[in-house]
Amino acid sequence: xxxxxxxxxxxxxxxxYTQEKLIFEEVIDEGDTNKGELFIRGREWFDENFKSxxxxxxxxxxxxxxxxxxxxxxxxxxxxxxGKRKSFTDVSFRxxxxxxxxxxxxxxxxxxxxxxxxxxxxxxxxxxxxxNVKFPGYNRKKxxxxxxxxxxxxxxxxxxxxxELKLKMDKKSxxxxx
Numbered sequence: 001x002x003x004x005x006x007x008x009x010x011x012x013x014x015x016x017y018t019q020e021k022l023i024f025e026e027v028i029d030e031g032d033t034n035k036g037e038l039f040i041r042g043r044e045w046f047d048e049n050f051k052s053x054x055x056x057x058x059x060x061x062x063x064x065x066x067x068x069x070x071x072x073x074x075x076x077x078x079x080x081x082x083g084k085r086k087s088f089t090d091v092s093f094r095x096x097x098x099x100x101x102x103x104x105x106x107x108x109x110x111x112x113x114x115x116x117x118x119x120x121x122x123x124x125x126x127x128x129x130x131x132n133v134k135f136p137g138y139n140r141k142k143x144x145x146x147x148x149x150x151x152x153x154x155x156x157x158x159x160x161x162x163x164e165l166k167l168k169m170d171k172k173s174x175x176x177x178x
Contacts, residue, residue: 019126022151024158025107030169035065038099040175042067045168046095049161054090065099072114073161075153077146090114091125091154097165104169108158113150125151 030038039062046057050071059068072092078084094110115121120135120143131147138146 019128021109022111022125022127022155023107023109024162025105025109026162027103027105028166028169029103031102033102035099035101036062037173038104038169039065039067040173041169041171042097042099042104042165044173044175045165046097048168049164067097067099068095070094073154073157075150075157077149077153089150091150091157093154093158095161106162106165108162111154111158113147113154120146122147122150125154 046067046069050057050069054072055069057069059066070092072090074088075091076086076088078086092112092114093108096107098105111125113122113125120133122131122133129148130144133143135143
């Protein structure tokens with residue numbers, strides 16, 4: 001029996017997949033802008049970008065300079081069935097923003113492909129370009145193509161949102177002038 005187990009360990013390789021969460025983060029210097037002003041700018045950005053009932057700002061701690069919320073973005077992706085087709089799926093994410101005098105840090109993470117009646121639940125978006133999801137009627141290649149298309153679309157949308165955040169954080173807030 002021991003010989004069979006040893007033979008199986010030698011013949012059948014053990015494969016370990018390590019997949020890291022998809023994360024966007026950066027610390028940005030804002031010169032002499034104070035913490036209160038940066039907090040107001042961050043809050044305005046959340047107000048402008050978290051508009052639907054599905055988007056929720058969960059933490060608004062001005063004293064500690066923290067804003068945190070969960071959002072959902074609609075991502076277009078391609079898939080093949082008698083030619084190329086396009087569909088949309090929702091991808092949820094978490095956005096964290098911390099402010100201090102003269103600088104702020106953002107972190108966008110926990111990207112999760114949600115399912116509905118039309119789409120496959122791919123789960124978390126990771127550093128891998130392949131998925132471990134199985135779905136009846138779809139081969140591995142097709143699932144990986146769909147996953148990569150969704151991941152690419154989510155990355156493009158996330159980078160656009162981050163670009164908007166940087167612009168917002170660089171401008172004087174609307175409510176600080178009154």
